Amino acid sequence: MVNRVSRSAESRMSETTTYDTVIVGAGHNGLVCGAYLARAGHRVAIVERRDTVGGACVTDELFPGYRFCTASLVTCLFRQEIVADLDLARHGLEIIPREPSVVALFPDGRSLALGADMAAATAEIGKFSAHDAAVYADYGETMRRLARFAAPYLLGKSRTPLLDDMPALRTALAAAAGLPDDDLRRLVTALFGSARSLLDDWFESDELKVTLATDGVVGVDAGPSMPGTAYLMLYHQMGATESARPSWGQVKGGMGGITRALAAACAAHGADIVTGQAVRRIRVGSVGAEAVELDDGRQLRGRVIVSAAAPKTTFLDLVDADAVPSGYRHAIGGADFEGVAAKIHLALDRLPEIRGLPGECAEYRGTLQILPSMDHSDAAHAESRLGRPSSEPHVECTIPTVLDPSLAPPGKHVMSMYVQFTPYTLAGTTWEDIKEPFADRVLDYIEPYLPGLTASVLNRKILTPRDLERELALPGGHLYHGAMSARDMFAGRPVAGYADYHTPVPGLYLCGAGTRPGGGVFGMPGKNASDVVRQHLEDDHGRR
Numbered sequence: 001m002v003n004r005v006s007r008s009a010e011s012r013m014s015e016t017t018t019y020d021t022v023i024v025g026a027g028h029n030g031l032v033c034g035a036y037l038a039r040a041g042h043r044v045a046i047v048e049r050r051d052t053v054g055g056a057c058v059t060d061e062l063f064p065g066y067r068f069c070t071a072s073l074v075t076c077l078f079r080q081e082i083v084a085d086l087d088l089a090r091h092g093l094e095i096i097p098r099e100p101s102v103v104a105l106f107p108d109g110r111s112l113a114l115g116a117d118m119a120a121a122t123a124e125i126g127k128f129s130a131h132d133a134a135v136y137a138d139y140g141e142t143m144r145r146l147a148r149f150a151a152p153y154l155l156g157k158s159r160t161p162l163l164d165d166m167p168a169l170r171t172a173l174a175a176a177a178g179l180p181d182d183d184l185r186r187l188v189t190a191l192f193g194s195a196r197s198l199l200d201d202w203f204e205s206d207e208l209k210v211t212l213a214t215d216g217v218v219g220v221d222a223g224p225s226m227p228g229t230a231y232l233m234l235y236h237q238m239g240a241t242e243s244a245r246p247s248w249g250q251v252k253g254g255m256g257g258i259t260r261a262l263a264a265a266c267a268a269h270g271a272d273i274v275t276g277q278a279v280r281r282i283r284v285g286s287v288g289a290e291a292v293e294l295d296d297g298r299q300l301r302g303r304v305i306v307s308a309a310a311p312k313t314t315f316l317d318l319v320d321a322d323a324v325p326s327g328y329r330h331a332i333g334g335a336d337f338e339g340v341a342a343k344i345h346l347a348l349d350r351l352p353e354i355r356g357l358p359g360e361c362a363e364y365r366g367t368l369q370i371l372p373s374m375d376h377s378d379a380a381h382a383e384s385r386l387g388r389p390s391s392e393p394h395v396e397c398t399i400p401t402v403l404d405p406s407l408a409p410p411g412k413h414v415m416s417m418y419v420q421f422t423p424y425t426l427a428g429t430t431w432e433d434i435k436e437p438f439a440d441r442v443l444d445y446i447e448p449y450l451p452g453l454t455a456s457v458l459n460r461k462i463l464t465p466r467d468l469e470r471e472l473a474l475p476g477g478h479l480y481h482g483a484m485s486a487r488d489m490f491a492g493r494p495v496a497g498y499a500d501y502h503t504p505v506p507g508l509y510l511c512g513a514g515t516r517p518g519g520g521v522f523g524m525p526g527k528n529a530s531d532v533v534r535q536h537l538e539d540d541h542g543r544r
């Protein structure tokens with residue numbers, strides 16, 4: 001298992017070495033970028049402040065014998081092309097499909113299970129609406145078609161923002177104008193509308209709508225009626241395969257299985273990874289970025305420096321203010337970085353029941369979603385806007401030990417709750433004061449859905465947005481290194497004019513979730529950035 005740096009990598013690192021690329025941060029995007037560059041023959045060093053690689057894609061042993069996905073929990077976006085290019089299966093990556101993938105539990109005792117099995121999903125939806133069951137497959141095909149249409153503008157080779165490239169914008173609009181009427185209408189809704197308006201166009205069952213709408217609100221400060229949430233649904237469709245909704249898989253050994261495999265691929269191609277060392281400064285000289293200074297005082301020089309840390313961390317904490325044009329720094333600082341999600345990790349003595357379902361049913365494999373209705377989701381969001389965690393938040397419970405018992409001692413389980421509408425900034429109190437009572441309240445809230453849960457808890461750890469910021473270096477605890485919207489596609493991410501991973505500091509690039517196309521365990525920011533950096537190195541446009 002590669003998680004700490006090997007002694008040989010540590011001793012190879014010296015201040016007299018000039019690496020082709022020094023990467024700040026060993027989250028999955030930093031590792032993807034490093035692995036592609038090392039595979040192309042470049043000398044790469046990756047420096048990570050935590051003791052383990054992975055960033056928000058990590059498995060941590062939070063209690064002896066109990067291993068948890070500390071932040072991200074399931075995968076649907078991680079690109080198959082990256083798995084293949086970097087031979088990640090040979091390096092130990094194993095994705096376990098989950099069927100069903102999501103199981104919504106409702107206050108009246110009914111449930112709705114959706115997964116890749118279309119026949120099973122249609123039968124489940126039929127419990128709520130025959131009409132919705134009849135159109136569900138068409139909805140899925142349409143969303144995948146729209147995602148295929150949008151993908152080149154979000155993921156493709158030309159990374160110039162559309163608003164900066166009038167010929168490309170005209171071509172894109174002409175292509176959109178050629179879509180059938182219904183697709184065009186729905187594309188506009190998907191890009192600029194709300195999850196509610198997108199779903200109202202198809203379905204009548206509120207239970208189905210709220211089950212699907214979570215892909216549009218997860219991680220963002222918005223309820224499903226807010227414009228922009230349909231975009232996040234479309235974004236998640238980039239990971240959809242044959243099912244109508246993205247099918248979220250589990251990683252063997254937890255999400256750290258992805259980043260352990262990536263670290264092994266980096267090592268196999270000769271990259272040096274050092275963990276447990278924070279970069280305290282990216283040094284900028286007269287011609288651009290030239291080195292990183294580590295917490296222990298060492299300096300690592302690079303022809304190119306790439307930051308996989310969030311744009312806010314990079315430009316407000318690591319690069320001297322006078323090295324960055326004030327307009328760019330202002331744009332980075334002004335972006336929305338405040339997270340809205342918390343995690344509650346539980347070590348369980350035994351499985352709870354799922355109300356209304358038989359013991360040992362397949363539903364235990366899926367994400368158990370507790371969010372009664374679309375209106376409830378909007379109200380929970382509105383409450384959080386007042387600066388307090390929602391009293392009945394959006395909760396998603398996952399029990400990975402059902403499919404991977406290796407994560408806990410024999411017979412025991414781990415369960416992680418993703419809890420949304422828990423604002424970073426509280427009014428009149430602090431998270432330190434309220435986090436334990438808050439966790440008690442969440443457990444009380446979901447106990448009727450999962451009878452026996454509270455009594456089975458052996459240990460628990462709560463991570464508020466403040467804890468996610470402190471422990472994982474996520475500014476504001478934001479899941480995606482900053483808010484996401486269709487603006488990212490048209491005007492660039494993180495800042496208009498800088499959609500292609502370069503920054504105003506020569507020789508300094510970004511490659512994390514705060515860059516295009518965006519957050520989630522996706523790998524595309526890291527892969528795309530590696531192309532741009534390789535070009536820089538190979539064209540010898542470097543300054544040295």
Ligand SMILES: Cc1cc2nc3c(=O)[nH]c(=O)nc-3n(C[C@H](O)[C@H](O)[C@H](O)COP(=O)(O)OP(=O)(O)OC[C@H]3O[C@@H](n4cnc5c(N)ncnc54)[C@H](O)[C@@H]3O)c2cc1C
Nearest residue numbers: 025027028029049055056072073074279512513519520521
């Ligand atoms: C609670 C939560 C739940 C989520 N659930 C899911 C999910 O189920 N599925 C999904 O696809 N996505 C999920 N996400 C989103 C996803 O995990 C992130 O968007 C993604 O992992 C970000 O990856 P990254 O490599 O770009 O950045 P990060 O993972 O943040 O990596 C950046 C790295 O840089 C390091 N770093 C920062 N500053 C320094 C420094 N000064 N010196 C050295 N190192 C530094 C950090 O320690 C970190 O390792 C979730 C996120 C959170 C927080």
